[in-house]
Amino acid sequence: MKSSQSLLRELIAIPSVNPAFLPRNDRRAGEKDMGDYLAALGATSGLDVELQKVAPRRYNVLLRFHPGGHPPDTVILAPHLDTVGEVTMPDSMFDPVKKGGAIHGRGACDTKGCVAAMATALMTLAKGKSRPKQTQIIFAGLIDEENAQLGSRALAASGLRAGLAVVGEPTRLKVVTAHKGDLWLQLETVGKMAHGSRPDLGRNAVHAMARIVDLLETQYAELLRGRNHPLLGNPTVNVGTICGGTQPNIVPARCSISIDRRTVPGETERSVKAEIRALLRQAGLSAEFSNIRTAFCSALETDPALPSVKGFLQSMGQKRGSGVDFFCDAAVLASVGIPSIVFGPGDIAQAHTADEWIATESLDQGTRMLTRYLQSLP
Helix, strand or coil: CCCHHHHHHHHHCCCCECHHHCCCCCCCECCHHHHHHHHHHHHHCCCEEEEEEEECCEEEEEEEECCCCCCCEEEEEEEECCECCCCCCCHHHHCCEEECCEEECCCCCCCHHHHHHHHHHHHHHHHCCCCCCCEEEEEEEECCCCCCCHHHHHHHHCCCCCCEEEEECCECCCCEEEECEEEEEEEEEECECEECCCHHHCECHHHHHHHHHHHHHHHHHHHHHCCCECCCECCEEEEEEEEECCCCCEECCEEEEEEEEEECCCCCHHHHHHHHHHHHHHCCCCCEEEECCCCCECCEECCCCCHHHHHHHHHCCCCCCEEECCCCCHHHHHCCCCCEEEECCCEHHHCCCCCCEEEHHHHHHHHHHHHHHHHHCC
16 A cells, blocks of 8 residues: 555656647646546545546546445545746756755645645545445535536536545645635726827827726735735735837737636626726726636635535644635535535745755645544445
């Protein structure tokens, strides 16, 4: 039986960069090799294996412990298999290195550490004597969390339902019951092109956009700071990119920005767009709106008093849930009625960094905590 540390090192060595971040046919892109490895490992542990096709050469990996009969309860362990990456990243990022009480490598923290801890816990359960008799447990290795959440959306649409989904993300082993949502918008201003020597004959789209950027980063940001969620704090806005004009001697006819709007429970895509439009209208400004992502990423708020959530909290020795600023697959699963929480070893501060790492103590402790929880299920 592999330890979670050993499994993590093997998973880091299998590149699974989200294809959205690399050129077509880049050998480091896609989750397939990692999925195949986990499927084979699950089969040798006596788990039922299902490959749920989501896109060409991309599938969710479901490893299922089934106690037999018709178990009334199901628990899902749902980390994601993909990592971030870029064309210029060196191959050395996929060479796992253990040093100073940590394992370094792409995905070590986000979220191959969670994959290793959850898979190891389930395989330990499957091979042991202390096994649930009334609870089905499914490890769901999901694709595409880092881009469009295609994996969790496919799982949610499949009809699978459960009493609890534990979504694997680096939470420092804290049980998370709320996370922010995320809306990416593009705003475009339209002006009138003219010769740079006669700017009075044109209408400068960059200048109009500059006023919008200032409005968003000052008045709108201040408005958002006035709202407060008990676990998540306030929603935020960030102008991430700007592009406009063609050359200095032409009055620009178009300018666009992309913004990241982090939401709290109760806010919707429609309400956010309406709010920004109203703010622009009050300032005498206008812009064309379009979505950058294919779907809105909603916020999560799961009731900690639910029996399945309360049971998980008690197993982890925690009295209440916490909140995180980042978005993940939990809200997607919760949207179809599956009570969802977020939990895993590691710290989000190490995610997406050039020298990504996870503390071995956190990994080992997380594996033990998850194993104990699974063995406690009825």
